[in-house]
Amino acid sequence: MSILVIAEHDNAEIKGATLNTIAAAKAIGDDIHLLVAGANCAAASEAAAKIEGVSKVLVADNAAYEHQLAENVAKLVADLGKDYSHILAPATTTGKNMLPRAAALLDVQPISDIIAVEAADTFKRPIYAGNVIATVQSSDTIKVVTVRATAFDPVAAEGGSAAVESVTIAEDAGVSTFVGEELAASDRPELTSARVIVSGGRGMQSGENFEMLYKLADKLGAAVGASRAAVDAGFVPNDMQVGQTGKIVAPDLYIAVGISGAIQHLAGMKDSKVIVAINKDEEAPIFSVADYGLVDDLFKVIPEFETKL
Template sequence: MSVLIIAEHNNQQLNPATLHAVTAAAKLGEVHILVAGSNAAAIAESARQINGVTKVLLADAPYYGEALAEEITPLVVKLAGDYRYIGATATAFGKNLLPRIAALLDAPQISDLTEVVDNKTFIRPIYAGNAFETVQSDAPKLVLTFRATSFDAAENGGNAQIQTVEAAPAQNLSRFVKRELTQSDRPELTQAKVVVAGGRALGSAEQFNALLMPLADIFGAAIGASRAAVDAEYAPNDAQVGQTGKVVAPQLYFAIGISGAIQHTAGMQDSKVIVAINKDPDAPIFSVSDYGIVGDLFDIVPQLTTALKS
């Protein structure tokens, strides 16, 4: 059996999340990667070096340049006949693309997988991560999305062949207008080894930055936020951690002034070490934390930052 993983990239760099999808897919069979892009030969070259990948399919056309789901979907459907599994990571890219593919293939989709048990059995979270369900399917073709944080990243060292495939005709159902990216010297939130996250208890955007930035600077950490902090405009939307934000699993996660609502813990409970700071000793965040400090964050965080600097 073979698996087709759809690579996520920006025509210049392969998204590291794809490496996690390769690890998951390798448990199902021979892994092929589809690189659909514009002038994307460098991406195909990167993909061919991933351990566990045996073939890279390169489809190059100008209308694949912005990774529009409406354009990539017909290409995947055309190639799908050779594969039992079609997969991608459970990022915004995968969540936008895969349901379209599943619908056109009339195939079931199993989303946000955290474990591959065997070739027809999978585990995925439900109820905001408070429970896990085991899903089995005997369907002849399955569409899957993998939660990147649940699988190790595949390493380089492979030597797959690159095969050029014909692009599907342009659909012209949508058009790319513009992309606005937040520029930051900090690591990308889902790839960071350390995350310093704040909640609404910080009181304002000014205090959010004044307390969290110095602590994050010590570790070279990414900045995260609860939904409440984002809604209060303390932090941008792309900093939100949780069920409706980003799922992270860093080596170290600071939850500062975050109560620990289900919506938030669903996005960070897989972190290796969780440190919570909250004045409420009964805050739910302490039930998932490895270390908890009960007290006023406006006193504790500066003390912690000073101690770590010395």
Template sequence: MSILVLAEHDNASIKGATLNTVAAAKAIGGDIAVLVAGEGCGAAAEAAAKIDGVSKVLVADNAAYGHQLAENVSLLIAEVGKDYGHILAPATTTGKNTLPRVAALLDVAQISEITSVESADTFQRPIYAGNVIATVQSSDAIKVITVRTTAFDAVAAEGGSAAVEAVGAAHDAGTSSWVGEELAKSDRPELTAADIVISGGRGMQNGDNFSMLYALADKLGAAVGASRAAVDAGFVPNDMQVGQTGKIVAPNLYVAVGISGAIQHLAGMKDSKVIVAINKDEDAPIFQVADYGLVADLFEAVPELDKAL
């Protein structure tokens, strides 16, 4: 059976999450087609054709798909995808928004945020904030799946030469419209793609104190994240949240500053290669997962670290 992968893209280029999702498709096995739905998305489609392991790129270039509204794109995927055995999307906010609609239109279950492929119909996924890993088997003819991107190593973005073909009629549900976007403008790398992530927790005490972390991040070329406690307390916006209900990250280096290590936070970062924890409470659970723990007052340790780098 063939596999359809929904590309994460911005019309001009393919986002990294697509490469991890293609890796999950490879683990399932079969011909892999990538669907690029957008408006003026020819450049993204050309980039998709170069992805290693992709045999076909399907392009739906239409105003109705311009902002990838779930109401419209789901109708397209349900039409294009009905002949495939698997339909995959990365578990980004776009994938999570659109794919359950596709599953409902096809009257099949969705398997959310898989972290491992056991066989073509059996997958692992974390539940209960990552406290439990469930192995689930699907009995549906079409498996609709979102992929936790940090669990699959990205395939190469270059090397392939897939054929590109136009597909699908224009589906405009006519019930929703895009008004605007306010994207955080930052010279720092994106949280889910950064090599180094520095996160602050409740111990930061307020939003202003995060400037210490921003300074450190700029020195290291790192992204800055936060625990749910810091978001709940209003220190920083929710798009910085690392955890089961926020972003899942797996950088080479993760530095947790003033974070106690609630399970819901650990679920979002425990696959990081190296974890550093700075916390003044030596019993904080974060030290149980940290490769290097520093028991210290963060307001002394972080400036000192900044100076030492």
């Protein structure tokens, strides 16, 4: 039973979510192949070969895959995937964009956002914003699956010695072109990989007030997130959003500041190991999932907290 995992990378490094996805693949079987599709991606493929549990690395190095356009990579995955029992990708923006297209080309039903592997054909996934866990069994000959990275402990990035094999297929679907990208530069960790996250909600009242959280985060070595309410109000950009329609996170410590705790937000962070909530409303739903709660004015508490660190 061979499993194909789609690596998420930037042509130089393998993204952390790939390691979690390989862990999910190991719960299915032992023969795991990792696809690195990119351009000038030798560094990424070398890193891929060292990952624990990977038996073979397939490298599709072609200009058509430089920016990993979903339409192009999906055609490649569909062509290669016919020889595999399972195809897995991280349930990130990239994976969720590409893998359903590959499933459609293979004429199978994708299974999204799994959090556990029960058997080779049976998986658990959250529904209703995580309030219900569905057990899904697939009879498709090829199981196409996206993996919630926070649900699986990552495999080691070092220690493997996989064979590297070049893939000559060059698929340019011709229906999309790369125009440009604007990358936010920050010295803080990425939300999805941070061990500590400080998040702000509508209670922050303005984007300027998020400066308090930035200072606190810098002292804690933390990432900064936000609720959908704060994003919709224009306080911060949407790449900071944590929640069902944002980023799913599970850090060691999650500090929720001025966040009421709508079900959409809780779905994205309730798996955090320790949750601290600061809110002046003692009836706020966030306290139902918090390990520690402080009912107080955040504009008084956060500056005091920051000065004592």
